[in-house]
Amino acid sequence: MLLANLRWGKNVEKMRPIIAGVFTKSISIFVIKECYTVSMQTLLFFLILSPWIMAVGYLVVPNRGVLYGALALLGAGGLALFDTTTSWQLSINETIVYLIAFLDALLLGYFVWVGYRVRHWGVVALAAVQIVMFVLIEVLLGHGEGALLLLREASQWMLLIINGVGALIVAFAVVYIEAEAVDAVQKRRFVAYLLAFMGVMNLLVLANEVMLFFLLFELTTLASFVLIGFRDEEEARANALRALWMNQLGGVAILGAVLVAYAQGASRYIDGWVAGEASLLVVALMMVAALIKGATMPFDRWLLGAMVAPTPVSAMLHSATMVKIAPFMVLLFAPAFSHTALGGMMLLMLGFSMAFASYRGLQEATLKGVLGYSTIALLALMMLLALIDTPQSRTMALVLMLFHAMGKALLFLIAGVIERTLHAKRLDAMQGLFSAMPWVMLGAVGALMSLTLPPFGAFWAKYSAIVALAGRIDGAAYMVLVLASVIIASALLVLLYFKLLSLFFATQNPTQRITLSWGYSVPLMFLAAGALMASVLYLAWGAYAYVAWGLLALLVVLLLLVAWLRLGFDRATVYGCGERTSVTWSQNFYSFGVDIERSFTWLFGAMFVAFLVMATLLGVSL
Amino acid sequence: MKWFRQWAQKSPWILHYNAGSCNGCDIEILAALGPDYDLERFGVLNRGNPKQSDIFLVTGPVTYRSRERLVELYTQIPEPKVVVAMGACTATGGVFRGMYNVEDGIDTYIPVDVYIPGCAPSPQLLIDGMAKALEIWVQKSRDIEKPHRLFGGIRKTLHYLDRRTMAQTLAQSKEKEPQ
Amino acid sequence: MSDTKTVQIPLGSQHIALLEPVAFTFQTQNERIIAVDADVGFVHRGVERACASTFTFDQVATVVARVCGLCAITHSTSYVLAVEELLGVSMTPRIAYLRMLMVELDRIHSHMLCLAHTAENAGFEALFMQIMHEREIVMRLQESITGNRVQFDYVTIGGVNRDIDAMVAAHVDSELSRLREKIEHLYGLFDTNITLSRRYQGIGVLSLEDAMKLNALGPIARASGLAIDVRSQTSTFPYHEVGYAIQTHTAGDIDARNRVRLAEIFNSIEMSQNIVRNIPEGEIIQKVRGKPNGQAIVRIEAPRGEIFYLVRGSGNKILDRVRIKTPTFSTIPAMIRTFEGSMYADAPAILASFDPCMSCTAK
């Protein structure tokens, strides 16, 4: 009974404040003492407003030093807020309501104009539908009493992710965009867009009034449309439009939810809906919006199309902002949804989506493609954890969001570095990178490990997903399928991540060492250190801590040995059958044929339709 | 630790290389690995990998084209290692001696410890040669330049050991222990 | 499969799956071979040149036996037959029977070695051990007849070197019967073992067209349905008297090649038994005089297919030309064609199933 004394569940709840405490208390002494001591409300307004101010400021005065300082403050603000445990809310106000309605109308009008300009009638039609629904809502629905903004536990985590990771990505993007072949104004605009995106996200995770939520939801759609289409090429435009109309579908779903809620006499406040005002159909429609935003399987194409954007945009979309809305929404609505038949259906969809995405990534030939599919898989896992809705799994969804944000951001930024220094996007051009930039690649290996393996962050989520699903398996046979797909997906993800390594090391002639500028390397270092530190802090109070500590200590010792102690043994050449032949390298791709893949796509489509039909039927019967 | 050292000679792993032989010796090696002669009862394994082999079992008179591979494989086998030349042509070139593409025996290129005569030597002879090779292997492992302990020699030589330092260490240790 | 880049996997010149130095370089995608580069010249020693310069014609039989240890007897027999033709000697029935006996025993042990090696390369160690164990029966028989296990230099110009007496003949007869039982058991294994059929059936297929176009020979051609066999085409040896029957198969995969070999082993056992039962009386060596003058061509079916000897002399002790064409040399294009499209994991087994003899090829 040596290990059994420390059980898993006991310490989970203790962890969050401890992590937060150690983080902030160690950093705040040096950086954000002022910030930390200010009131919560000031801090929140700072977080909401400063990205906008910074965006405008950078457009006017493109001073990099000032921007770095402001970004540091922003990140520190996210950290500082993470520590607080008090709740906070901002009540509704007549003026704001009209402002929101005005902005909503403006945005929908803009969508129509965008669709008309490129003659994309799908976008126009969807925007028109939205306008009709919007007008209906504004005419019919009263405001009632409620909170406009609400600080929840999940919001705190999201603010940490958005501002902590997002700030680092923006800091990277400032340098990255310098080498882009566009004029100076465009470069400034690019950074400003990213900052504005952060501002939208900061507000979105606090929104409680549903029309505000809709506005921000569509604003992120707009931001992603602009950013994906930033490189004004044919492919970029097409993919940006696809992202636009797919996400508009999500907007339609949200408006539909509001209308249904009105028909059933519910208010327009999310906390009210979750508390039981709204019927299952409303929540299901919100879930549809989440599925679309989270690029769950029938809707995966917009996220993969987003790869044509400059790399910081991919990093931003995948790690800190856009797609994280999906698990956040699921977290919000899970209490009203988790234990219904529809919830089970959605679990199944998410499990299958995770497995298929991790399988599909095995055929990708670009680094960003591989990362994109892995994002889809892990997003499905996050939503799945959120949907199971036990205290532990909710925490784990948030933990996974944080670790995924850091690991993915690191990997995308490394992809950006490779793109800039070697002008390589395809994996086969990335041979022998390890000898070219060992530290960066060590970071990449670390990030890959942190996304799958013990004792690092994301592993805990994988682990607790299995535990949580096993906890719900009794009497629910379909849960076996969900469980099996999660398990298979986690095995496939290991294959997906680590087959990348084959090329990073593979070279016969050591290539020339590439040194990175500070603008590139400092954000990378921060992200790597952050991921490592968070893992360590997380470990320290987890179950089986000493086992995990042992593993971590071992890895660190090994790394140190590799780095500093060049072992005292003779070096040998590799075995090549006695011949000295030159070898070309590539990596393996795994596939079981296009036909089966196509039928899988049909399966996902059918599941989604079944989900909608079930939701409608249940909604009608209520 | 004497027993430990004795244990070592019970595990000879062989690397087989055909340097231009007529296959007669090679099929006899296969036969010897088979159940009737069962070389594995002496711990012999055919690893096929020079880095993990102890006994370099060569057949054939070394053709012009195989000599580089022969030397390459020989250098890849870590010490202590024993070279066994199997068959008449491996020893002297045999029937092929003097042919224009033949280098007349492997000892023109690498030092040979055991010659197994015959064309082709029977498996019994091969086993006999193996036994002899093991004796030599033990002898060589006593005289070998020892690899340093895992982390022991590092500070002394900073980065990695060069052969001269190892030879010096060996000479000093020999002076110390009277034989 | 959006990537076109390939991985090169070398096999040889030194590799555990190889008995002989031969270097293949496989261009693979996901371990599937798309192109093969073969280098077969490592064993070239210059035997043909030496036969026509260093050695006298009565020594050459010993030298050409060292072209290949596996089919040594066919090499020396072909050469001796060619020289005998030039010298105007023809075999007495007993000599013909004894030579035929050794050629067939050699075929049995060579085929069994190939089966064992294929099994080993397909990762079936126990089958390798079993076949090697049973192969020892033939090896002992060869030793009892000729005095050596592998390079027995049995055939000499004018006859053979050792006679067999009634006791040895009876021993050969009974041992071969024992061997037949064991091989029958083996034949059943190829049918019933599911993993073996996964590794053998449909793997390394050589179609009939390819076999014809690419000049496949011997068991490989016969496994693809191409009924060519020197034993049925020439009357050098009285095969029709001892129960020879051609063995073919149509599938052309590893399994078919194995089955053709197994069937030929049965046929050879039957022939060998007929030979030792009905061996004619007579001398085992004839007096031979003179020096070879003129040109002679001899074809014999070696275990791997047709072996071809051209001997030209001009009345001197040293011959003008000895030209050897060996079956593996002809089979290499077919082998390369077969590799393309197979998995790398199957490559060693396919290679072994072709039973290549590089020292024959490069001489």
Add this chain to the structure above:
Amino acid sequence: MMVWIVLLAPLWGGFILGAERKIRAHMQHRMGPPLLQPFYDMAKLMQKRTTIIHSGHALLALGYFVTLWIAVGVVLLDGNVLWAIFIHLLASVLLVTAGFSVPSIFSHVGANRELLAIVSYEPILLLLGVAWYVSSGSWESGAIALGGTYWTSMPLLGVALLMVVLLKTGKSPFDMAHAHQEIVGGVEVEYSGIFYEVLYMARFLEYIFIYAFVFLWGGVVAVALFFVLANLIDNATARLTPAQTVRWFYALGLPLALLNLLGLVA
């Protein structure tokens, strides 16, 4: 007692391996090496001169060995079986990284196959863990062992486990990662001397690790039975290719495990 098993795990594993080589030799009508042959090999490897490709490659082997030992410790000292499986996964990935870290083609192919092996066996092991949790209500191996044996409730999972045993102990038909005849030992190919010894001993630990699972499933009887069965199957089959192995695991092993789990749940 368990502590001693864990602390001396390589020793016991060595004995198992030695016994296995002996048994296999007898099945092939050979005399076979002595029982202590694995230890002789170890002694020999320690006295060989060691050459390395680069220090990272060598040290990753050490990392693999130690991590594997920790995994053995977790499963034997009453730890969480999921944890044990995942730590074992970490160990395997360290080995894969080692395999990829040298520019040697056989090492690369071997590492790729190691990854495919992980994809094959890991779902089955995890499903086994879940099935134990469903039956005994605990993830700890002690509680699982106290729950008795699982012969009757998990027969199909037992079959799947046998497949995993074959794969993990490097037995045909599923020995794809080390396939000596094709890729000269796969990831092991560039190791020599003391670092190869580390890998050699790690193999002993793999035996202990996977047979610990067999023990949890069916007690000592199952261990003996699986040991004999594994050797019989090894002796009666050819090695399948990697693609075939993965197909067998996903077409046979995984459905069996799922069916059994469904039976437990429903």
